[in-house]
Amino acid sequence: MSRHLQTPARAKTTPRELKQERASRTRRQLLDAAATAFAEKGFPAVTLQDIADLAEVTKGAVYFHFMNKEAVAVAVTEEFYTQLPTIGESVTARQLPPLDAVAELLLQTAVALRDNPVMQAGARLQIERNLVNADMPTPFSEFTHLIAELLGQAQDEGTLRADTDVAPMARVVVAAFFGSQHISWVQHNREDLTERVQEIIDVILPHHT
Numbered sequence: 001m002s003r004h005l006q007t008p009a010r011a012k013t014t015p016r017e018l019k020q021e022r023a024s025r026t027r028r029q030l031l032d033a034a035a036t037a038f039a040e041k042g043f044p045a046v047t048l049q050d051i052a053d054l055a056e057v058t059k060g061a062v063y064f065h066f067m068n069k070e071a072v073a074v075a076v077t078e079e080f081y082t083q084l085p086t087i088g089e090s091v092t093a094r095q096l097p098p099l100d101a102v103a104e105l106l107l108q109t110a111v112a113l114r115d116n117p118v119m120q121a122g123a124r125l126q127i128e129r130n131l132v133n134a135d136m137p138t139p140f141s142e143f144t145h146l147i148a149e150l151l152g153q154a155q156d157e158g159t160l161r162a163d164t165d166v167a168p169m170a171r172v173v174v175a176a177f178f179g180s181q182h183i184s185w186v187q188h189n190r191e192d193l194t195e196r197v198q199e200i201i202d203v204i205l206p207h208h209t
Contacts, residue, residue, distance in 0.1 A: 030061070030065055077126070106200065180193070
């Protein structure tokens with residue numbers, strides 16, 4: 001007697017799930033388009049029609065996902081602050097010595113700012129935050145906290161002086177970093193950003209391997 005193997009029935013995708021998938025994909029297109037527009041032109045100069053055109057959707061599709069341009073700007077900035085911790089997690093997962101981890105975090109973030117429109121838009125929108133009539137995320141707080149944690153670990157292991165106040169040192173590092181990326185952006189479209197960040201590492205951080 002022949003035996004027939006029954007293959008499991010494939011779960012059917014419901015129309016609702018397909019609609020949600022399309023909506024999610026469209027929202028992603030809109031965020032990417034908005035990031036490109038904000039990074040290149042700045043918040044005041046960008047219109048919802050610009051975003052729709054870049055995303056290759058209708059203006060109505062923009063309004064389906066976002067109430068206004070301010071809501072788009074907030075969403076792009078929130079995406080920026082989602083990507084920053086992702087970089088931090090990838091660095092800490094490597095279990096580098098703490099000062100090396102700070103250096104690597106700065107360099108990896110520099111590469112992302114140089115190459116990623118969402119990161120570029122997030123940095124620019126923070127500079128233009130007074131032009132956005134909406135509650136914007138607190139700038140760079142978690143990024144600063146992570147650097148302070150790493151500096152504290154360096155202190156514990158003896159690679160950073162025991163009398164160093166790590167909180168202001170972390171703030172200085174972050175201020176130097178984001179100031180440097182701004183200058184690099186204005187002067188050279190961030191092409192020299194990693195070199196500028198390496199200068200910060202060499203000048204501010206104690207010797208690291």
